[in-house]
Amino acid sequence: MRRSRFPLLVTVAVMLFFYLPILVLVVNSFNASRFGSTWQGWTLDWYRRLAGEREIWAALRLTLIIALASTAASVVLGTTAALALHRFSTRVQRFHSALISVPLVMPEILMGISLLLFFAAVGLDLGLLTVILAHVTFSLSYVAMVVLGRLEGFDDALLEAARDLGAGRWTATRRVLLPLLAPGIGAGALLAFTLSVDDFVITFFVAGPGTTTLPIRIYSMIKHGSPPLINALSTILLVVTFLAVWLSQRLATRRS
Amino acid sequence: MNARRPRRQGPGRRASEWLLSSPSLLWLTVLVLVPTAIVFLIALRPPDVDGGIGAGWSAQTLRSLARASYARIAWRTVYLSFLTTVFCMLLAVPCGYLIGRADRRWRQTLLLLVVIPFWTSFLIRIFAWKVLLHPDGAIKAALVWLGLVPPAAGLLYNAGAVLLVMVYTSLPFAILPVYAAAEKFDYTLIEAARDLGASPLGAFARVFVPGVRRGLLAATLLVFIPSLGSYIIPDLVGSPSSEMLGNVIAQRVFVERNLPHASALAAVLTAAVLVPMLAVLLLRRNGGASARTRGAS
Numbered sequence: 417m418r419r420s421r422f423p424l425l426v427t428v429a430v431m432l433f434f435y436l437p438i439l440v441l442v443v444n445s446f447n448a449s450r451f452g453s454t455w456q457g458w459t460l461d462w463y464r465r466l467a468g469e470r471e472i473w474a475a476l477r478l479t480l481i482i483a484l485a486s487t488a489a490s491v492v493l494g495t496t497a498a499l500a501l502h503r504f505s506t507r508v509q510r511f512h513s514a515l516i517s518v519p520l521v522m523p524e525i526l527m528g529i530s531l532l533l534f535f536a537a538v539g540l541d542l543g544l545l546t547v548i549l550a551h552v553t554f555s556l557s558y559v560a561m562v563v564l565g566r567l568e569g570f571d572d573a574l575l576e577a578a579r580d581l582g583a584g585r586w587t588a589t590r591r592v593l594l595p596l597l598a599p600g601i602g603a604g605a606l607l608a609f610t611l612s613v614d615d616f617v618i619t620f621f622v623a624g625p626g627t628t629t630l631p632i633r634i635y636s637m638i639k640h641g642s643p644p645l646i647n648a649l650s651t652i653l654l655v656v657t658f659l660a661v662w663l664s665q666r667l668a669t670r671r672s
Numbered sequence: 673m674n675a676r677r678p679r680r681q682g683p684g685r686r687a688s689e690w691l692l693s694s695p696s697l698l699w700l701t702v703l704v705l706v707p708t709a710i711v712f713l714i715a716l717r718p719p720d721v722d723g724g725i726g727a728g729w730s731a732q733t734l735r736s737l738a739r740a741s742y743a744r745i746a747w748r749t750v751y752l753s754f755l756t757t758v759f760c761m762l763l764a765v766p767c768g769y770l771i772g773r774a775d776r777r778w779r780q781t782l783l784l785l786v787v788i789p790f791w792t793s794f795l796i797r798i799f800a801w802k803v804l805l806h807p808d809g810a811i812k813a814a815l816v817w818l819g820l821v822p823p824a825a826g827l828l829y830n831a832g833a834v835l836l837v838m839v840y841t842s843l844p845f846a847i848l849p850v851y852a853a854a855e856k857f858d859y860t861l862i863e864a865a866r867d868l869g870a871s872p873l874g875a876f877a878r879v880f881v882p883g884v885r886r887g888l889l890a891a892t893l894l895v896f897i898p899s900l901g902s903y904i905i906p907d908l909v910g911s912p913s914s915e916m917l918g919n920v921i922a923q924r925v926f927v928e929r930n931l932p933h934a935s936a937l938a939a940v941l942t943a944a945v946l947v948p949m950l951a952v953l954l955l956r957r958n959g960g961a962s963a964r965t966r967g968a969s
Binding site: 420422423424426427429430431433434435437438440441444492493494496497499500503504506508509511512515516518519521522523524525526527529530531532533534536537549550552553556557560585607610613614616617621631634635638639643646647650653654657658660661665669 | 688689691692693695696697699700701703704705706707708710711714724725763766767769770771780782784785786787788789791792793794795796797798799800801802803804810840843847872876893894897898900901902903904908918921922925931934935938941942945949
């Protein structure tokens with residue numbers, strides 16, 4: 417029976433829709449023309465200029481510090497949460513599961529404003545700490561979901577076997593569970609890291625005047641800055657993102 | 673380790689549940705539940721002279737929301753989010769159908785292509801469109817060349833541009849849950865319907881669509897709810913005549929410095945979001961596909 421070509425056509429159109437704007441941006445980062453409407457030859461000038469932008473590098477440094485700190489904390493919180501959700505099915509866990517899914521669906525602006533008001537109410541000054549606290553809050557849910565996905569394919573009999581062979585609870589966890597779970601935790605950590613590096617809305621609300629992260633810098637560049645420099649910076653970030661997705665995909669599909 | 677093996681139970685088990693659950697429960701209670709409650713409380717406080725949170729209680733802020741301009745913005749927010757959802761679903765259903773029936777290798781590749789935008793910086797994806805729609809950009813040049821728009825027309829800074837970019841950024845969230853449901857769908861049912869005389873479109877609409885309805889519901893909510901809170905997209909490619917509730921909240925915070933007022937608007941938005949969100953939670957509890965997890969892995 418002949419299959420309709422319609423879904424294929426839509427899918428091809430959607431892929432073009434997804435990738436053409438990104439492709440144009442990448443190509444324009446090598447375009448000598450300032451506005452990118454016409455092709456005026458290859459250049460690496462924008463990258464050279466980017467290298468001289470002190471503020472961008474300072475913002476990148478701050479962004480990486482925030483991403484490392486929030487990833488570390490959210491991996492611990494997210495993994496323990498996933499283990500609890502996987503092992504127990506009590507009423508507490510139903511509430512726990514609902515609570516974890518809130519940051520996944522809540523519009524970012526609501527998370528941003530509610531955290532801003534919370535920090536104002538408890539008298540915490542906006543700055544590095546408030547940004548890290550906010551990032552851990554949304555990252556932990558994503559880590560929990562990724563690790564939970566990995567746990568669904570996990571054979572609990574392996575832990576039982578280790579216990580039967582005389583391993584204590586802690587030894588069984590450390591020598592059996594964690595090594596098998598490591599790819600899932602790695603994929604969750606990569607996602608948490610990427611989300612932290614990319615986040616603009618929530619960060620914008622809870623960052624103090626001195627806490628200019630890379631996305632906040634990019635935002636002000638989009639509003640007032642030079643397009644070719646943003647193209648060059650975006651291209652670098654896109655390459656890093658593609659590498660992260662590729663690595664995470666390898667981790668996620670690796671057999672245990 | 674669970675109910676199937678009744679061996680290790682009792683206080684040890686309770687202690688380990690507590691040990692594993694309390695860190696994230698505590699964290700999310702303090703940084704999600706309490707702040708959300710605070711939004712509603714601060715909406716009832718008057719602003720102080722600096723626009724901070726004043727002393728005492730007052731319903732004045734809430735009353736000031738009853739302006740015609742707010743009603744217009746609230747309507748536009750719902751309307752644009754609704755249209756975004758409709759367009760996303762129209763594109764996501766055929767995509768999910770195709771990815772769900774593709775063989776393993778194609779499926780992996782297509783999924784990767786859908787997931788990459790999810791990982792890519794939101795700002796960069798909006799910026800890419802800002803460049804494309806720019807008066808000197810490629811799309812404008814093509815449309816003028818084709819004679820579809822007059823040379824003076826602007827493609828940026830209107831509701832159409834906001835809608836286009838909203839669809840662009842939300843589409844992966846629509847495709848992934850539809851695919852997740854399609855993956856479990858038995859495609860031979862469609863062949864069976866065709867054998868029994870259904871037209872291709874009839875089989876698609878009356879067999880496939882009901883078969884993946886859970887995925888469709890999840891996709892609808894995952895696009896609609898975050899769309900209600902859109903803020904950077906109207907900020908960067910819209911104009912004052914296409915601004916949404918999120919923009920007004922941000923203005924009250926960053927421009928006018930009136931936190932109670934921002935809080936009151938956020939409370940309205942939270943209430944608007946809560947209804948579909950509760951539906952999502954119910955859906956999740958019933959074992960619905962967690963789309964964003966799939967996006968992640």
